[in-house]
Amino acid sequence: MxxxxxxxxxxxxxxxxxxxxxxxxxxxxxxxxxxxxxxxxxxxxxxxxxxxxxxxxxxxxxxxxxxxxxxxxxxxxxxxxxxxxxxxxxxxxxxxxxxxxxxxxxxxxxxxxxxxxxxxxxxxxxxxxxxxxxxxxxxxxxxxxxxxxxxxxxxxxxxxxxxxxxxxxxxxxxxxxxxxxxxxxxxxxxxxxxxxxxxxxxxxxxxxxxxxxxxxxxxxxxxxxxxxxxxxxxxxxxxxxxxxxxYAKYFTTKQGYKCTNPIGCPTELLENPKDGSDTGKSGFMTFEAANFVSAPTNLTATPDATCGVGTFFECATGSCCAASGWCGDTAAHCGTGCQSAYGKCDGIDITASFHEALEKGKTDKVNGGQWYWDRPNRIFWSWNxxxxxxxxxxxxxxxxxxxxxxxxxxxxxxxxxxxxxxxxxxxxxxxx
CATH class of the missing domain: 3.20.20.80 (Glycosidases)
Structure with a gap:
């Protein structure tokens, strides 16, 4: 009605x-x-x-x-x-x-x-x-x-x-x-x-x-x-x-630094300084249902290069499924945030890190933001x-x-x- x-x-x-x-x-x-x-x-x-x-x-x-x-x-x-x-x-x-x-x-x-x-x-x-x-x-x-x-x-x-x-x-x-x-x-x-x-x-x-x-x-x-x-x-x-x-966003922090405060931790190079492309060391995760369940078991080859959460498509052998949901073989596709259930992946399991952040996240009461630092993987998270x-x-x-x-x-x-x-x-x- x-x-x-x-x-x-x-x-x-x-x-x-x-x-x-x-x-x-x-x-x-x-x-x-x-x-x-x-x-x-x-x-x-x-x-x-x-x-x-x-x-x-x-x-x-x-x-x-x-x-x-x-x-x-x-x-x-x-x-x-x-x-x-x-x-x-x-x-x-x-x-x-x-x-x-x-x-x-x-x-x-x-x-x-x-x-x-x-x-x-x-x-x-x-x-x-x-x-x-x-x-x-x-x-x-x-x-x-x-x-x-x-x-x-x-x-x-x-x-x-x-x-x-x-x-x-x-x-x-x-x-x-x-x-x-x-x-x-x-x-x-x-x-x-x-x-x-x-x-x-x-x-x-x-x-x-x-x-x-x-x-x-x-x-x-x-x-x-x-x-x-x-x-x-x-x-x-x-x-x-x-x-x-x-959605939450994540960024890879520099090796050798402890991120005990959400403000001011040095990061790895997140963008290629020559062409502005993604270096594969940052990304985002939405709060959609598909990010909280296991990948489907009946995946099929992608017909149009789309892949990952929310689809039933996997990338071709040797190709990576980026956090953005596209197949490819660049650092942006295969680095941190790549979706290992849908293709080759050289980065960490970002979904596991995301869930850990949601469970253990801290509230910055001064600035009004939620954050978490995944220490073993050097991943800084920020969200609402x-x-x-x-x-x-x-x-x-x-x-x-x-x-x-x-x-x-x-x-x-x-x-x-x-x-x-x-x-x-x-x-x-x-x-x-």
Whole structure:
């Protein structure tokens, strides 16, 4: 039975623009083991990922085909939700780089976005450019100095998109690390803010493979720091959305060092300094059910290079199944985090280390983060607990007026839904 959401009464101010939003990203790699409808009763927006940015750079635009019909997505909920088309994602810069170049290219892109939005029946569009101005996945191939034009062009692109989509909502996903906020500067932020209805702040991945010392990838203090930066740039609190990850991250620490504190432990080289590629010494683990059970016994050869948790596919002999779920033979595929049940593996058993971390993890009460150091394997872990999610939502609502939340991603907490439940309960509480 479908019902009208109560959010119109509990979470919205008089003006539509001031509505609190409860957002879930829904990714094409996790479409099974979805949450029961009673847990997601407060969700307002579902972000379907990802439309490739290059689709919209031509005239006429390419046709985006979502991984699941929108009718089926809406049926996952017992109330009306807005389903949004998300464009981009990590590593998808090429189309944006082209779109940002001229007035004509920006209009072409915006027109293509709007035509696909209308054709498919999406309610909104989310622009996930990581990141305007540089520091993206291609920052070694296309240096930041070659992307300075994007700083002034990005607000113009958003303005064009908003013009073409009209009353439908436009959002952006923005970095949580200040070093990546290259395009979010005082002169341009007011122009960005005028065009967007809300801003999804990725208050996670606050440690990544470009770092050389440990810190929390997600924490109360880290989230507060990111939110404060965007507030200082002029974004109103009602447009900012707190990001919550349903995964833990791990990093290999240097040999010969003891990691007795979550902040400041030196790491191995996590990224190739020449080309920016992964060295295979860091990664992530989701809280999905498949990471808490043994691998299937009826594995078959992969037909498309996918493998690992959530599939029934194994890699060819001699090929490794990376933590990312792809077969290959590079250090990134075969090193720490590789999935030994699905292919060759030169690294440690990261699943066992993950479970040990969850069992023995420690709470950094000063910074508001959960962590663990697997000493024999030199693996540093960082993640959110349900309790820390609750603390973060309450604190930012009370002290900063942030009452909207979003999570990556819908099916990645399927082990027990404890993180999703904490997020939903926290949202309901601060919007009561």
């Amino acid at each position: 479908r019902v009208t959401t109560l959010l119109g009464l509990s979470a919205c101010a008089v003006a539509e623009a001031s509505c609190s939003r409860n957002i879930i990203y829904y990714d094409q790699w996790h479409t099974k083991d979805l949450p029961p409808k009673d847990i997601t009763h407060s969700v307002t927006h579902v972000m379907m990922t990802f439309a490739n940015s290059s689709l919209f750079t031509t005239e006429p635009a390419g046709k985006y085909e979502p991984f699941q019909p929108l009718k089926q997505v809406r049926a996952l909920f017992d109330h009306d939700v807005k389903v949004c088309m998300t464009i981009g994602g990590w590593g998808d810069n090429a189309g944006f780089d082209e779109a940002l170049k001229t007035d004509k290219s920006r209009q072409t892109f915006a027109r293509g976005v709007a035509s696909n939005l209308d054709r498919l029946g999406f309610d909104c569009v989310d622009v996930d450019l990581e990141y305007p101005g540089g520091n993206g996945a291609d920052y070694k191939q296309v240096v930041n100095s070659k992307k300075t034009y994007e700083i002034k062009a990005f607000p113009k692109l958003l303005k064009e998109i908003k013009k073409f989509i009209g009353s439908k909502e436009l959002s952006i996903a923005v970095p949580g690390l200040e070093r990546d906020m290259i395009a979010y500067i005082p002169s341009e932020t007011p122009l960005i803010e005028k065009s967007v209805d809300f801003v999804n702040v990725m208050t996670y991945d606050l440690m990544n493979r470009r770092d050389h010392y440990t810190t929390h990838h997600v924490s109360v203090k880290g989230a507060t720091r990111a939110i404060d930066k965007y507030l200082s740039l002029g974004f109103p609190a009602h447009k900012l959305v707190l990001g919550i990850p349903f 607990t349900p309790e820390l999610i609750t603390e973060k939502i309450n604190l930012l609502a009370k002290t900063r007026g942030i009452k909207s939340v979003m999570a990556w991603a819908l099916a990645q907490d399927s082990h027990d839904w404890s993180h999703l439940k904490a997020m939903q309960q926290g949202f309901d509480r601060v919007n009561a």
